[in-house]
Amino acid sequence: MKLLTKTSLNFISASIFFFLLGSLGGYYFIRYAVNKFLNNELLGAKRIIEQLDATESFHLSYADVTLDTLQSKPIYTDGIFNDTVVVNPQNGLYEFYRSFTFDKHFEGGTLRYSILRSTAPSDLLVMKFTLMLAVFPILFFMILYLVNRASIKHSLGVFYDTIKKLKAFDVNKVNKLELMTSDIDEFEQLNEVFNAMDKKIKEDFEHLKEYTENTSHELQTPLAIITSKIDELLQSENLTEGQIKTLAGLMDTVSRLSKTNQALIYLAKLDNRMFSDEEEINFVELVREQIQLLDPMIEDKNINVDFISSGACSYIMNRTLANTLIQNLVKNAIRHNKIEGYLKVDCSEKSLTIANSGDPLDVNAEELFERFKKAGSHPQSLGIGLSIVKRICDISGIDIKYECIDTEHRFILQKAILEN
Amino acid sequence: MKILIVEDEPELAKSIKAFLESEGHICEQVSNLSDALHLVDSIFDIVVLDLNLPDGNGLEVVRKVKSKGIKTGIIIVSARDSLDNKIEGLELGADDYLTKPFQMAELNARLKSVVRRVHFKGDDKILFNELTVIPGEILVTVNNNPVDLTKKEFDLLVYFIANKNRVLTKTGIGEHMSKDFMDYGFTDDFIYTHIKNLRKKLLKAGCGDYIRNVYGVGYKFTDAE
Numbered sequence: 001m002k003l004l005t006k007t008s009l010n011f012i013s014a015s016i017f018f019f020l021l022g023s024l025g026g027y028y029f030i031r032y033a034v035n036k037f038l039n040n041e042l043l044g045a046k047r048i049i050e051q052l053d054a055t056e057s058f059h060l061s062y063a064d065v066t067l068d069t070l071q072s073k074p075i076y077t078d079g080i081f082n083d084t085v086v087v088n089p090q091n092g093l094y095e096f097y098r099s100f101t102f103d104k105h106f107e108g109g110t111l112r113y114s115i116l117r118s119t120a121p122s123d124l125l126v127m128k129f130t131l132m133l134a135v136f137p138i139l140f141f142m143i144l145y146l147v148n149r150a151s152i153k154h155s156l157g158v159f160y161d162t163i164k165k166l167k168a169f170d171v172n173k174v175n176k177l178e179l180m181t182s183d184i185d186e187f188e189q190l191n192e193v194f195n196a197m198d199k200k201i202k203e204d205f206e207h208l209k210e211y212t213e214n215t216s217h218e219l220q221t222p223l224a225i226i227t228s229k230i231d232e233l234l235q236s237e238n239l240t241e242g243q244i245k246t247l248a249g250l251m252d253t254v255s256r257l258s259k260t261n262q263a264l265i266y267l268a269k270l271d272n273r274m275f276s277d278e279e280e281i282n283f284v285e286l287v288r289e290q291i292q293l294l295d296p297m298i299e300d301k302n303i304n305v306d307f308i309s310s311g312a313c314s315y316i317m318n319r320t321l322a323n324t325l326i327q328n329l330v331k332n333a334i335r336h337n338k339i340e341g342y343l344k345v346d347c348s349e350k351s352l353t354i355a356n357s358g359d360p361l362d363v364n365a366e367e368l369f370e371r372f373k374k375a376g377s378h379p380q381s382l383g384i385g386l387s388i389v390k391r392i393c394d395i396s397g398i399d400i401k402y403e404c405i406d407t408e409h410r411f412i413l414q415k416a417i418l419e420n
Numbered sequence: 421m422k423i424l425i426v427e428d429e430p431e432l433a434k435s436i437k438a439f440l441e442s443e444g445h446i447c448e449q450v451s452n453l454s455d456a457l458h459l460v461d462s463i464f465d466i467v468v469l470d471l472n473l474p475d476g477n478g479l480e481v482v483r484k485v486k487s488k489g490i491k492t493g494i495i496i497v498s499a500r501d502s503l504d505n506k507i508e509g510l511e512l513g514a515d516d517y518l519t520k521p522f523q524m525a526e527l528n529a530r531l532k533s534v535v536r537r538v539h540f541k542g543d544d545k546i547l548f549n550e551l552t553v554i555p556g557e558i559l560v561t562v563n564n565n566p567v568d569l570t571k572k573e574f575d576l577l578v579y580f581i582a583n584k585n586r587v588l589t590k591t592g593i594g595e596h597m598s599k600d601f602m603d604y605g606f607t608d609d610f611i612y613t614h615i616k617n618l619r620k621k622l623l624k625a626g627c628g629d630y631i632r633n634v635y636g637v638g639y640k641f642t643d644a645e
Contacts, residue, residue: 220499221429224521228435231524234587241635248589248637251523255591258521296572296613 004152008145015141019134026133027126034122035098039081042100045115046079050104064117070110074103086116095120158182162191169198170276171205209274216265223258230254263384270391275318283313284347286322287354290330291345297334303356304342311349315415317396325392328385329354329411336409355410368402421535424464425449426456426481427497428473436468439524440531456481464492465539466531469514471498471505479512486513493538495530497522523592525583532582548581549643551627562625572597573618576611580631580641589638615639 001009049065079102085094097116104111158180165177177198179191233239234247269275291298291305298305315322333343333356341357361368369390393400393413403410423440427433428451437447448464450456453476460467460481467485471478478496485492496509499520506517515534518527536544536555546553552561558574560567569577579596580588593611619631632640 216499218499220520221432224499225429225431225435227521227523228432228439231592232435232438234589244587244635245637248591248635251589252591254521255595296617300613 004149004156007152008149011145011148015145019137019141022137023130023134027130030126030129034119034126035081038098038117038119038122039100042081042098042115042117045117046100046102046113049113049115064115066114066116068112068114070103070112072110074105074110076101076103076112078102083119084116096123155184155187158184158187158191162187162194166194171201208268212265212268216261219261220258223254223261226254227251227258260384263388267384267388267391270321270388270395275321275395278316278318280314280316281319281322283315283322283326283352284309286326287330287345287347287352290323290326291343293327294330294334297331298343301334301337302340303334303337304340306342306344307347308345309347311347313347313349313352315396315398317398321392321396325389325396328389332385332389333409333411350414352413353410354413355408357407358409360407361404361409365402365404369400421445421465422463423447423531424456424459424467426451426453426467426473426478427470428452429470435524436527439527440468443528453478453480457484460485460490460492463490466493466495466534468527468531469494469496471496471500471509479509482509482512482514491538493531493534495527495534497527523589523595525579525586525588525592526596529579529582529596533578546578546581548584548630549628551577551581551622551630553578553581562622562627565625567621567625567627569618569621572614573621576614576618577622580639584641585644587634587638587640593639 045065079100082099082101084097084099086097087093088095096119098119099117100115102113104113161180165179169177177195179194182188182191230247230251234244234251239247288307291307330343333354336358337343337356338358344353344355346353346355369386389411390400392398397416399414399416401412401414403412421444423445425433425436425440425447427436427449430451433449433451437449440447448459450459451474453473456467456469456473456478457480467481469478469481478498482494482496485494494514495516495518496514497518497520498505498509509517515538516530518530533555544555546555550563552564553559553574554561555578558571560569560574560577576593576597579593590611593615597611597614615631619629622631623629628643630641630643632642634640
C-alpha cells in the first residue's frame with residue numbers, strides 16, 4: 001500500500017468516526033436545548049392557566065390546552081413533560097407535540113390540564129442544525145483532505161523519483177544515479193546517502209572486476225609456464241613409458257587446475273552480472289546446434305536422440321550464457337548417460353526439458369546444483385558445470401528443476417514468474 | 421619466419437623462444453611495450469604478443485602495426501579471457517587470440533594458420549607424404565583422391581600435421597578441439613572418437629597410419645618407424 005493511500009485511509013476512517021460521533025453529540029445537544037426552551041414555554045403556559053379559574057376559557061397563541069375531569073385524586077401534582085403524537089384531524093397526518101400534563105384539585109373533582117405545543121417548527125430547526133453540523137465539516141474536511149493530499153504528493157515527488165531510479169539501478173551501467181534535489185531535509189539527506197552508496201558500489205564493483213581479471217592473470221601465467229615446461233620435457237627423446245605417463249598426468253592436472261580456475265572466474269563474472277547484452281534466443285535451434293557439435297560423443301555411446309519440438313521455444317537472454325547453459329546441460333546428459341541409452345529433448349512454448357537415461361543419482365538431488373558436488377567420481381567432471389547452469393538460470397530469470405524418476409534424469413527449464 | 425615475441429614473463433618467453441627456434445624460426449624477444457613498439461618498425465612475419473606489459477597495454481603494438489600497413493601477422497597471447505578483450509584485440513586487427521595457459525602445439529597450429537592467412541592468403545597446400553591438405557578449400561586428398569572429413573576431423577588433421585613428430589597430450593588436443601565454443605566446468609573427453617574416425621577414414625583412403633598412440637596418454641603424428 002502506498003504511503004499516501006495508507007495515511008489517507010487512516011485519516012478518512014478516523015475522521016468519519018469522529019464526525020459521526022460529533023454529529024450525534026451535536027444533535028442531542030440541540031435536541032436538549034430545544035426541549036428546554038419548549039419546557040419553559042409550557043411552564044409559562046401553566047402559570048397563566050393556574051391564575052385563571054377553571055371555568056374560564058383561555059386563549060393561548062402558541063399552545064393548545066385540553067381539560068379532562070378525573071374521578072380520582074390528582075396524580076401529577078407537579079406536572080410531567082412528555083413527547084406525544086397527535087393525529088391532525090384536518091389532514092389525518094401524525095404530528096409531534098411536546099406536552100405538559102398536570103392535575104389540579106378542585107372542590108368536587110380533579111381537573112387534568114394537558115398543554116400541547118407543536119414541535120414541528122423546532123424539529124425543522126434541529127434538523128437544519130444537525131445537517132449543518134454534518135455537512136459543513138464534511139465539506140471542509142474534504143477540501144482539507146484534497147489540499148493535504150496534493151501537498152503531500154508534491155512533497156513525495158522527489159521520494160518517488162528516487163525509488164524509480166533505484167529500481168532501475170544497475171551496477172553494470174556507468175552513468176550516475178542523478179537524483180532530484182529536494183527542499184525537504186529528510187529526502188535531501190536520503191538522496192545524499194543514495195548518491196554516496198551508488199558511487200561506492202560502482203567503485204567496489206570496478207575493483208572486483210579488476211581483481212577478477214588480475215586473479216585470472218596471476219594464476220594463468222604461472223600455469224602457462226608450467227604447461228610449456230611440461231610440454232618441453234614431453235618432447236625430449238628417449239623418455240621411458242613411465243616418464244611420459246607422469247608428464248601427461250602432470251599436464252592433465254595443470255589443465256584441470258586451469259579449467260577450474262577459469263570456471264570459478266566465470267562464476268564470479270556471472271555473479272557480477274557481466275553479461276548484460278540480451279537478445280531473443282531460439283532454443284530449438286540452439287539445442288540442435290549443440291547436439292550436432294557433440295555428435296561424436298553421442299555416436300560413441302550409441303545414444304538415441306529423441307528431439308520433440310512442439311512450439312517456438314524462445315527466450316530473451318544473453319547469447320553467450322544461453323550457449324553455455326545448453327552446452328552444459330547437453331554435455332551433462334551425454335556424459336552421465338548409459339551405453340545405448342537415450343537423450344530426450346522436448347521444446348515447447350512454455351518449457352524446455354532435457355532428459356536422459358542413466359544410473360540412479362547417488363548424491364542428494366537438492367545438492368546437485370552446488371559447487372563441487374558430483375555424482376560418483378567421473379574423472380572428466382569438475383563438479384562445477386551444473387552450478388554454472390544454476391547461476392545462469394538465476395540471473396536470466398529461468399526456473400530450473402531437476403527430477404529423477406527411476407533411471408531417467410530430467411532437467412526442466414521454465415520462464416520464472418517475475419515477482420515485482 | 422621471423423618472429424617477434426613480446427612477453428614479460430621471462431620463463432614463458434624462454435619456453436616460447438626455445439620452441440619456435442626448434443621449429444626453425446628466427447626469434448627476437450622483448451619484455452616491455454616501448455621495446456616492442458621500437459622493434460616492430462623492422463619487418464617481422466609474426467608477432468606473438470602479450471597484452472599485460474609492465475609499461476602499458478600490448479594493444480598499442482597492434483595499433484602501430486596496423487596503422488603502418490605492414491604485412492605482419494599478430495597472435496595475442498593473454499591471460500585475460502573475457503570476450504571484450506578478445507573482440508577488442510581482433511577488431512584492432514590481430515589475427516588470433518590465445519588464452520593462457522596454452523600448449524606449444526596450440527601456438528604452433530595457430531601460428532601456421534596465421535602465416536597461411538596473412539602471407540599465402542590461404543591458397544597454399546600442406547603436404548605430408550601422400551597427404552595433401554588445402555586449408556583454403558577445406559580439402560584433403562590421399563594420392564589425389566579426396567577424403568570426406570567432417571570440419572572437426574579436418575581441423576584435427578591440420579593440427580596434427582602442424583605438430584608432426586611431437587607428442588600431443590589428450591588434454592592439449594581436447595583444448596584445441598573445444599576452442600570454438602567455450603565451455604566452462606567440463607573437460608573434453610570426446611577427442612578419442614574424433615581421432616578414431618579420422619584414422620579410419622584416412623586408412624580407408626589408402627593413407628599410411630601416421631596417428632600413433634603414445635602409451636595411452638596422447639598421440640603423435642609421424643611417419644617414422
